[in-house]
Amino acid sequence: MSKLRVILDTNILISGLLLSSSTSQQVFDQVTTTETLLISEDSYQEISQTLIRKKFDKYLSLETRLQFISSLRNKAILVNIIETINICRDPKDNKFLELAVSGNATHIITGDQDLLELHPFRGISIITPRQFLQFNDEQI
Secondary structure, three states: OOOOEEEEOHHHHHHHHHOOOOHHHHHHHHHHHHOEEEEEHHHHHHHHHHHOOHHHOOOOOHHHHHHHHHHHHHHEEEEOOOOOOOOOOOHHHHHHHHHHHHOOOOEEEOOOHHHHOOOOEOOEEEEOHHHHHHHHHHHO
16 A cells, blocks of 8 residues: 655644644654655745744743754655645645645645635545544554
8 A cells, every 4th residue: 555645734743742642743653654744845934933933932942843843854755836726715724735736645634624624625635633543543
């Protein structure tokens, strides 16, 4: 069976980093070990800029957050965006749809209702972390 090509939105990545036993962390671990994680320059910049904010100092050291950002770049495939998409109610979320289409993604994992309501989008599943874990359990 071929590997899934998966996008984790910014909130899923942050939740996975901050909450070590969370569903988001389980999804991150599974995707980075058995599937293919996709990022774009825009999605990478968003997670990078978000995680260096001072509000995260009380949860994790800046060094830990910078290590996560660096490891993310090493664990993911960087996709060049080849299509502009403007369909999402929240324009900031279009970058995940562009990444999905440009990177031939199979799944976008998100908790964002603006993205979830578009499921499926051009044959790409847009699901929650819990749904992804259930989906993978059923495949085994």
